Each structure stands twice: as C-alpha cells, then as structure tokens.
Amino acid sequence: MPPEAGHAEGQPHGAAPLRVYLVESWFSHAPGADGAGWPPEHEVEVELEVSRRAPGELTVRLALETSAPDVRLRVVYACDYAVDDDVPDAEVEAIVFGAAPGVLYPCLREEVTRLTANSRLGPYPLPFLPPPLQRLERFAMPGSVDDEDGGKDAA
Numbered sequence: 175m176p177p178e179a180g181h182a183e184g185q186p187h188g189a190a191p192l193r194v195y196l197v198e199s200w201f202s203h204a205p206g207a208d209g210a211g212w213p214p215e216h217e218v219e220v221e222l223e224v225s226r227r228a229p230g231e232l233t234v235r236l237a238l239e240t241s242a243p244d245v246r247l248r249v250v251y252a253c254d255y256a257v258d259d260d261v262p263d264a265e266v267e268a269i270v271f272g273a274a275p276g277v278l279y280p281c282l283r284e285e286v287t288r289l290t291a292n293s294r295l296g297p298y299p300l301p302f303l304p305p306p307l308q309r310l311e312r313f314a315m316p317g318s319v320d321d322e323d324g325g326k327d328a329a
Contacts, residue, residue, distance in 0.1 A: 189232070189257045189269050194281060197235060197250040201289040204244035212295050216242030220305050224270045232257045232266065234274040238282055240298070247298065249285045251278045279304035 223235040237250040253274055257266065283300045290298040 189255045189261060189265070189273075191277060192231070192254040192256050194251065194253045194277060196281070196285065197252050198237075199249050199285055199289060201247045201293070203246070203293065203295060212298060213242040213245060216240050216245065218305075222270065222275065224266075226257075227254070230257055230259060231255070232269065234270055234278070236275060236278040236282055236304075238286065238300075245295065247286065247289065249282050249289070251281045251285070253277050275304045 218238065218240045221235075221237045221239075223237070225233050227233050232255045233252055234255065235250055235252040237248065239248040240246075255269060255274075257269070283302075286298050286300055290296070
C-alpha cells in the first residue's frame with residue numbers, strides 16, 4: 175500500500191516531520207586536560223522530552239549530556255512534527271519512542287563528533303545506534319482524550 179500524500183514513509187499514521195534543528199551545542203574542558211582521551215569515570219545521560227507547542231504540532235527534543243572532572247559536553251536536537259488532532263496517544267508514543275530518536279540521534283552524533291574531533295581529548299566515541307530510551311510512565315498529551323482535565327492545566 176503506497177503512503178498517503180503528505181505522509182512520510184516509516185512514520186506513524188497521522189504524523190509527519192516538519193523540521194529538525196539544533197537547539198543547544200557546547201563542549202568545554204579544563205586547560206589541564208591532556209591528550210590521554212576521555213576520562214573513564216564520566217557518565218552520559220540521554221533525555222527525551224516531548225511537548226505540544228501548538229494545536230497539531232508536536233516537538234520532540236533529544237539531549238545528550240556528559241560530565242567528568244573538568245569536562246562538559248551537551249548537545250540538544252529537536253524535531254517538530256505535524257500531528258493530526260485525532261491521533262491517539264499510543265501513536266504519539268510511537269513517534270516519541272520510535273521514529274523521533276531515529277531522526278534525531280544521527281544529527282546529535284554528528285554534532286558531538288564535530289565539537290570534540292579536534293580537542294585534546296579526541297573525538298567522543300558515541301555508538302552508531304542510539305541508546306535504549308526508558309519509558310518511565312505513560313504520558314497524556316495536553317488536550318488529548320487521555321488528559322483528565324482536558325488540557326486546562328497546560329500553559
């Protein structure tokens with residue numbers, strides 16, 4: 175079955191990516207950091223955030239942050255999606271946890287490499303595939319049928 179007009183192949187029904195953009199990008203390390211590579215004691219956090227910016231528009235942000243003694247790195251990319259108002263929350267979750275990381279992670283990975291490639295620490299080695307994203311709890315989008323107060327607390 176061919177994809178519907180205006181619907182990107184591989185994207186859940188009722189959603190289409192509008193734009194992908196860099197939100198934040200920075201890297202710093204102390205002058206004393208030598209060329210011995212990245213410190214083994216650093217931690218990497220990957221966060222996924224979703225919000226409805228306007229009716230029919232969903233924004234998904236993927237952020238990577240790492241810190242070690244004297245080393246800081248943060249990169250955030252976002253993707254805006256056009257989402258039909260009648261799309262159920264289960265399909266919105268498919269966008270958030272399925273399609274969006276596949277769109278955003280390659281951009282994030284490229285930016286991390288660009289930022290760190292010529293540093294004294296060398297390029298930061300991110301894996302080719304995104305790390306697994308943990309679903310903490312089922313969420314209700316403001317104004318959706320699953321939102322108990324009908325979106326009244328959304329500002």
